[in-house]
Amino acid sequence: MTRSLTPTLQDLAQHLGVHKSTVSRAMDPARRHLVKANLLERVEAAARDLGYRPNHAAAALSRGRSKTIGVLLPDITNPVFPPILRGIEDALEADGYFALLANTARLENSGRTVEVAVDRMQAQRVEGFLIATATRDDVWLENLRQRDARIVLINRTDGRGRLPAVISDDMLGMRLAVDHLVDLGHSQIAHLAGPESFSTGMARRLGFEQAMRSQGLTPAHVVMADAYAIESGNLAMQQLLALRSRGVFTAVVAANDLIALGALQALRNAGVAVPTEMSIVGHNDMPLLDQVHPPLTSVRIQHYQMGYTSARLLLDALHDSPGSQDATVMLPPQLMVRASTAPPV
Amino acid sequence: MTRSLTPTLQDLAQHLGVHKSTVSRAMDPARRHLVKANLLERVEAAARDLGYRPNHAAAALSRGRSKTIGVLLPDITNPVFPPILRGIEDALEADGYFALLANTARLENSGRTVEVAVDRMQAQRVEGFLIATATRDDVWLENLRQRDARIVLINRTDGRGRLPAVISDDMLGMRLAVDHLVDLGHSQIAHLAGPESFSTGMARRLGFEQAMRSQGLTPAHVVMADAYAIESGNLAMQQLLALRSRGVFTAVVAANDLIALGALQALRNAGVAVPTEMSIVGHNDMPLLDQVHPPLTSVRIQHYQMGYTSARLLLDALHDSPGSQDATVMLPPQLMVRASTAPPV
């Protein structure tokens, strides 16, 4: 006879001797005012007493909106993503939304993992997607776009600039790095680029070259690391050192911190002192960078803001005009100067 | 006339001239076999053609299970949590479950944040909770337990050991650390403890004392840091150094890596050389620890496994006997020896 499990609107209504739609109204902040004050109080009291919890699934089904957003990122284990996710969640929570997370870079390479994740999310009827996976020109992404899913990209753009995105101003970031080195007196500067298949790899290389031109300089060398990883940075730096015969350089701008850390290792192994013989700048300003030796100068990106803003953008697009502006927001980075950069000898 | 939006089972059924229950069966792996082979094929083809996506909210409502788990952790920005989360998601995904994440440590201290998160999750009808928040003896947790929510704790226990948990064997971890130092020749060893309010802070202090006893030694000093943070470690180490007059020590075991890094700073400032004058051991083995100076010896915890196992445990409890064993699983840690430990002078 007794309902031991969570009571429903119906149960509440019965308990109060009113109709469930009345209780429904009383529970909805947007229509509370349609209910007489003292009834409202009684409803609230009863809800508390019986331990009423709204059933989100039922509400979602009924009104066709799940209040849920799909978040796709390569790997939460990569330290740039936690603050992004944190920003996303803070923004979503303010509107009563939840994030559904999927890491798309599987440990074992069990392909088509993104499609699977997207499918699962669509089954959950997510209202939109926040996408921070890194590669440019994805087929699945284009498919998703054509099924007119609501999408905002994070820290990347799509190949054709058709999707709204929140990114760091990589041009500016590279300019900060290059200008800093030039101010210190460097003129022979090399670049350890990230993979061209990544939106940021491409953007930062272009930014580097642009920044050098603005200074009236020519890049000493550009070598591409085959991944954003310490080991790849190490290898790329070794290649760079091998090129020194054909043009000495005194500073290196890396496409991200892991590459810079790998470069640091390679330089240590080669007996090149940092920063006295070689200056080096990273990108992202990941945690603990101030604890490594030497503390790494790096371009700090507003990761948290990036997440927050992207979620805000998506929520706005969801609620406002269906064809709201597909803006691309660029957040300004900031140079964190530490001990890995110094005037050339 | 045309349904431009995602078709339903009904739409599929109509399109095929069969009843929706038949389609429903065909879509359910568990009841597929009840459908004639060629009809099954037709259904699958139609589903593909019309772009059918199951509606999770409807299924959840209908069968009363959301296939969703609530994950509570303090702050995804803390590097111990990403691998835990990754493990959780991998385990959940294998069973078609999704994780709903909430960071409970708010940036601005807007209290009662856990209750709010729990409420939201219960509205989503999560089937259980994975809880990695750190403090012992939480009122909200006890409440949750009494409402018989299914719960598994991660990297912590509750005050009374009533809830199943997956933890690292802190006794063993501390023994590894102490034995390593003793093997190197140390006998005067101090401990920088974590806050007693944290399950791990307590467990590791006890583990340290126990390990020392096993070696027939007495702890040189125990000082408690007021948080798991670099700055707190720095302060605590300063206090420890001030105690040196009352008993010299040559090695320090820290309750976690951040405390150890803070201690490293304090020692550097005090002009005490590591490892020659002082050895130091961290705990957790967080990323980049091999890149700091000196590379930090640390007790590596199986974070990923911890997440994976806890999720597995919860799923089993959900599916099997309602009163399945409330096991506590202890995962063995491993000592990563690096350059911050050496024989005493």
Place this chain on the structure above:
DNA sequence: TTGTAGGCGTTATCAA
């Protein structure tokens, strides 16, 4: 200000 009726898309239980 409150009640009534119908539907959201799926699953479960019967019946055929």
Place this chain on the structure above:
DNA sequence: TTGATAACGCCTACAA
């Protein structure tokens, strides 16, 4: 092997 029917819990017109 398939079909019919009734939930699941909530929301939204519309009627009272």
